[in-house]
Amino acid sequence: MTITQLKYVLAVAEYKNFTLAAEHSFVTQPTLSMQIQKLEDELDVTIFNRKKKPIELTSIGEKIIQQAKLIVDESGRINDIVDQQKGFIGGEFKLGIIPTIMPTLLPIFLKNFINKYPKVKLIIEELTTDEIIRKLSDGYLDVGIAATPLENEAIKERPIYYEPFVGFVSNEHRLFNQTNITEEDLDIDDVLLLEDGHCFKNSVINICKNKNNLDHHPFQLESGNISTLIKLSKEGLGMTLIPYLHTLELPDQDKKYLREFSNSVPAREVSIIYHKSQLKMQLIEALKNTIDGVIRGAISFHDVKIISPLNKKPLEI
Numbered sequence: 001m002t003i004t005q006l007k008y009v010l011a012v013a014e015y016k017n018f019t020l021a022a023e024h025s026f027v028t029q030p031t032l033s034m035q036i037q038k039l040e041d042e043l044d045v046t047i048f049n050r051k052k053k054p055i056e057l058t059s060i061g062e063k064i065i066q067q068a069k070l071i072v073d074e075s076g077r078i079n080d081i082v083d084q085q086k087g088f089i090g091g092e093f094k095l096g097i098i099p100t101i102m103p104t105l106l107p108i109f110l111k112n113f114i115n116k117y118p119k120v121k122l123i124i125e126e127l128t129t130d131e132i133i134r135k136l137s138d139g140y141l142d143v144g145i146a147a148t149p150l151e152n153e154a155i156k157e158r159p160i161y162y163e164p165f166v167g168f169v170s171n172e173h174r175l176f177n178q179t180n181i182t183e184e185d186l187d188i189d190d191v192l193l194l195e196d197g198h199c200f201k202n203s204v205i206n207i208c209k210n211k212n213n214l215d216h217h218p219f220q221l222e223s224g225n226i227s228t229l230i231k232l233s234k235e236g237l238g239m240t241l242i243p244y245l246h247t248l249e250l251p252d253q254d255k256k257y258l259r260e261f262s263n264s265v266p267a268r269e270v271s272i273i274y275h276k277s278q279l280k281m282q283l284i285e286a287l288k289n290t291i292d293g294v295i296r297g298a299i300s301f302h303d304v305k306i307i308s309p310l311n312k313k314p315l316e317i
Helices: 003-015 018-025 029-043 059-086 102-116 129-138 199-207 226-234 252-257 281-295
Strands: 091-097 120-126 143-148 155-168 240-243 266-275
Touching (some): 129 266, 266 281
Antiparallel strands (some): 143 266
């Protein structure tokens, strides 16, 4: 039994597909399959039910996966401890970013980071907050960037900036002629939202004072793309709220639709998050310092009201 074999088993358990697991493990599919078969032969058990699509774990396989996660995680900590002691900033660093932050934040810091730390192999995934938390807990990610606070005792949060919400109001909307908007102006009945699973949707709902008509839209939208909300709003199908950094990328002709909040500006707290047992602190510090060094030029809001990304209370439908 080897650590490499256990890593391959974990990859198949995660992706439920031998080909995908091999791609993410940077080996050929026959090599990965052969090593897993050797492990099964050595243990005299079947870890995966290969007849199922997608592939499923057997009952003994589920127990093996639990132990394999612990072994692989702990083996990786040896290198982390040595790197931390030496002050070495390099190696594999797995980062997850939520979809409403990825397209605006990543281009701001990525080039600076890879130029400053060329020995780091940065692996980036776009994931929902729930997926990031799960992968941090399971050891599949080293760090995440998400809206906080998350109120999860196992997850450490380090805020990097506060991003206001801005209204996007078409010329057919009742609020178009107002210079600014307030939370009291918002009615959930005509606010376009992202699909379930996005914490940004929860934040927008938490801003709105009137939540009584959440199911009264004339259509049901299943989109994870803020650009889609903007296009629908321009078609007169409702207003929407967008994060401040997204407004910087709008064409000049669309900026006439933007409406800032006049008082008690609602904003989201964006943080670097990681599991409390994480040891790659030198890499996390490098990431935070890089973002800190470039984000100030793009956003510098401080006097804001932080809106929770959590749906704490059931909505009154």
